[in-house]
Amino acid sequence: MTRQRYLTKSRYKLAAECPAKLYYTGKKEYANQSLEDPFLEALADGGFQVGELAKYYFPGGRLVDTLDPVDALRQTDELMKSKDVILYEAAICFENLMVRVDILVKNGNHIQLIEVKAKSFDSGSGDPFLTNKGSIVSGWKPYIQDIAFQKYVAEKALPQYTFSAFLMLADKNAVCPTDGLNQKFKVTRSANDRKHVVISGALTEQDLSMPILKKLSVDGHCEMIYGEETELDRRIYEYEAWIRFLAEAYEKDEKIKKMPFPACHSCEFKASEEEIARKLRCGFRECWKESLGWGDEDFEEPTVLDIWNFRKKDLHMSEGRIKMSAVTSEDIAPKSDGKPGLSASERQWLQVHKAGSKDVEPWIDRASLKEAMNSWIYPLHFIDFETSMVAIPFNRGRHPYEGIAFQLSHHVVHQDGFIEHKGQYLDAVPGKFPNYDFVRALKAELESDQGSIFRYAAHENTYLNMIHRQLCEDAEPIRDRKELCSFIRAISKSVRSSDILWAGPRNMIDMLELVKRFYYDPVTEGSNSIKQVLPAMLNSSRFLQEKYAKPIYGAKGGIPSLNYRDWTWIKFENGKVIDPYKLIPNMFQDVSDRDFALLSDEHGQIREGGAAMTAYCKLQFEELSAYERDEIAKALLRYCELDTLAMVMIYEEWRDLVW
Ligand code: SF4
Secondary structure: OOOOOOEOHHHHHHHHHOOOHHHHOOOOOEOOOOOOOHHHHHHHHOHHHHHHHHHHOOOOOEEOOOOOHHHHHHHHHHHOOOOEEEEEEEEEEEOOEEEEEEEEEEEOOEEEEEEEEEEEEOOOOOOOOEOOOOOEOHHHHHHHHHHHHHHHHHHHHOOOOEEEEEEEEEEOOOOOOOOOOHHHEEEEEOOOOOEEEEEOOOOOOOOOOOOOEEEEEOHHHHHHHHOOEEEEOOEEEEHHHHHHHHHHHHHHOOOOOOOOOHHHHHOOOOOOHHHHHOOOEOHHHHHHHHHHOOOHHHHHOOEHHHOOOOOOHHHHHHOOOOEHHHOOHHHHOOOOOOOOOOOHHHHHHHHHHHHHOOOOOOEEOHHHHHHHHHOOOOOEEEEEEEEEEEOOOOOOOOOOOEEEEEEEEEEEEOOOOOEEEEEEEEOOOOOOOOHHHHHHHHHHHHOOOOOOEEEOOOHHHHHHHHHHHHHHHOOOOOOOHHHHHHHHHHHOEOOOOOOOOOEOOOOOEEHHHHHHHHEEOHHHOOOOOHHHHHHHHHHHOHHHHHHHOOOOEOOOOOEOOOOOOOEOOOOEEOOEEOOHHHHOOOOOOOOOHHHHHHHHOOOOOOOOOHHHHHHHHHHHHEOOOHHHHHHHHHHHHHHHHHHHHHHHHHHHHHHHHHO
């Protein structure tokens, strides 16, 4: 018997991104850059905790405990016979549409549909879902569409009831009422190795006395979604017609053709070269071949989607000028901004020009870079933070999704050229708020001299600002509050939202900004992520290749390291230097190499720092043996060390090129 192909809420969400994706989803023959293990994502954003906590705000509910649709519908029908009932994961079906509702509250003829999301909102600032002009905020739209779809299906399937729809979200302003609430939600593995969330120790009345999650009515917002029209291939669909069109295409397994658009760049159905060689099908190529008549050779040419920070992608694609070779100097209009190095438009044009002339040589503004380097004070300090956000706070008085800074790495380059991995800090003790000890450790690393400090991108500055605010607002006594705050102000600058403005005398230097203005390697294809810049540089730099081809890292008389011994960073495969991040083994025993690669890939679907964040969450929430904990901690330390070593290598290459 063939299984009914339902348009579910997750498939509808996928179709809202691009209707062609419905055809590829669930097909093993297509490459898919989404995580195989959905639990991993829930782990990193706290989704599993939020979902469990939400049930405690609706006690006494019955769980529809099966993944099988037929069984789930049967169980739901049975339970709905009660006049008043609360259901978790209720199944509702109408024709070829099917939804599972996180929490369903039935009181007589009225039903509340509650969708729980691991997202936070600011309860202090009006309707979080609407812009000043009254339209739905784009970031919230997928969530509103999701609950609107559930309400639509429920109203069709159960016309004898009235419905109201809600999103249940973490309130950023809520204050955690107790210590240790977070640690009561644990992930365990059952005999068949499936992961479950269990509550270790009963939740007390006090734990639930100040709700961290709030239920927000979204009926009006659903109406706005129902009033929207969708255009595809010059045809306009009203909401209901659009849903039917999607459901029918999915049911019949027919592809909905969609003209290429900018979001194709990050389509999860884009296969890598290696996947294509393994004969996995590439949904991206199939779409583009069908719509544009392209052959395999066309995909070897760069497109407008590869141009860094290019705002006119939409326009070019709609005009059919998709290849980078169709972009002219008039399209970019490169113009200096009067500062040293490249302006954004000049950098874009450099990229297009180099691609057009097949020039793969890195570009460097030696004079400007030299001038900047001359202003640096030795010893030079290279730092990197690993951070996370936890949905349910660790301690009483803290807020949901407050940032946690749990790890740092620190390399030093001395004036005489001596390099050392000088320090590190890792605090993943379950249930401990690490931020203040983290800043103390950072202060101890940096306070003994006045050398320049380097970060890569804004992340470190953002987190120091956040910890500064936490220190200022914390009602608990903190013995060194004043010293920590003045240290933070000395090495950072205030962010826009800050009440106090500062720019410290040792304000960290952002290497990403230096890359953007003074250095461009065509091999990075416009990406300035350190995870792209470093491997590209290792391939172009004779200096780095010669130096790091020897096992000098962590060797006696070589570069002192806290986590590596006699390590060789330069290894070749097929004539190319292997990405150093790929030389380090998978951080986790229970995560497939494929999922680990996705977690670590900053080009992919997962947010930046995915692997470290996942590791931290595992150390917090999973029941692990002492051996497993130790292995994850060691892997975290090795990864973070490579992050700061990467910055040092970039510095070394620049020094070699400039002097
Ligand atoms: S390649 Fe583009 S059109 Fe095709 S499924 Fe992906 S996003 Fe949709």
